[in-house]
Amino acid sequence: MKITPSILNADLANLASEVGRISNADMVHVDVMDGHFVPNLSIGLPVVESLLKHTDLPLDMHLMIESPDVWAPQYAEAGAQSVTFHIEAARAPVRLARELRRLGARSSAALNPATPVESVATMLDEVDMVLLMTVEPGFGGQKFLDLVLPKIRQLRKLIGSRDISVQVDGGVSTETIERCAEAGADVFVAGSAVYRAEDPNAMVDELRALAVRACSH
Numbered sequence: 451m452k453i454t455p456s457i458l459n460a461d462l463a464n465l466a467s468e469v470g471r472i473s474n475a476d477m478v479h480v481d482v483m484d485g486h487f488v489p490n491l492s493i494g495l496p497v498v499e500s501l502l503k504h505t506d507l508p509l510d511m512h513l514m515i516e517s518p519d520v521w522a523p524q525y526a527e528a529g530a531q532s533v534t535f536h537i538e539a540a541r542a543p544v545r546l547a548r549e550l551r552r553l554g555a556r557s558s559a560a561l562n563p564a565t566p567v568e569s570v571a572t573m574l575d576e577v578d579m580v581l582l583m584t585v586e587p588g589f590g591g592q593k594f595l596d597l598v599l600p601k602i603r604q605l606r607k608l609i610g611s612r613d614i615s616v617q618v619d620g621g622v623s624t625e626t627i628e629r630c631a632e633a634g635a636d637v638f639v640a641g642s643a644v645y646r647a648e649d650p651n652a653m654v655d656e657l658r659a660l661a662v663r664a665c666s667h
């Protein structure tokens with residue numbers, strides 16, 4: 451059970467100190483938005499290269515961008531431990547997933563809420579993680595979409611005995627994390643829940659404890 455806080459909801463002008471507030475996290479979730487694949491712009495490679503110098507936590511890149519085939523490998527080369535591209539945007543997802551692994555990163559494919567899990571069924575051996583969006587991508591602080599819960603179960607069935615993580619992203623909080631864990635998710639992005647908390651590290655621990663307990667039922 452891993453908690454990966456999204457820094458989209460942090461004070462982006464003080465990233466170095468903001469990652470210091472989530473030292474209990476398993477990874478730092480970094481949302482890259484290009485204003486094309488999603489109607490919002492966030493940060494890109496130069497900021498990520500700088501951030502890598504200020505944290506020992508692994509970076510969990512979530513690329514909400516067009517042409518991930520071109521851009522995603524550069525994040526792996528920069529030193530990100532996990533690189534997620536959107537299956538809706540990739541031209542050659544199998545080639546891209548293999549390239550990310552060749553560069554030493556964990557490869558991961560993300561699916562928007564309306565994208566069926568079957569879209570990754572044939573390439574499960576190429577990925578280390580599948581990210582299921584539990585909001586429409588583009589913004590932090592949105593309401594969790596319960597309609598994704600059956601997709602988590604379907605994906606777990608498809609994965610079977612393979613060692614692949616299922617990440618959920620969007621609206622994950624103390625209210626919703628147990629439902630996700632029960633359905634089969636094991637990596638949880640939480641942006642506003644963590645960064646709006648008075649003590650982000652304590653919130654990370656609380657979320658992890660809830661997920662562990664829900665999953666052991």
Ligand SMILES: O=C(CO)[C@@H](O)[C@H](O)COP(=O)(O)O
Pocket residue numbers: 456458459479481512514585586587588589590591592619620621622639640641642643
């Ligand atoms: O990728 C995205 C949004 O597109 C996320 O990573 C959000 O940034 C998570 O924020 P919350 O929904 O937890 O506030």
Ligand SMILES: [Fe+2]
Pocket residue numbers: 456479480481512619639
């Ligand atoms: Fe994200």
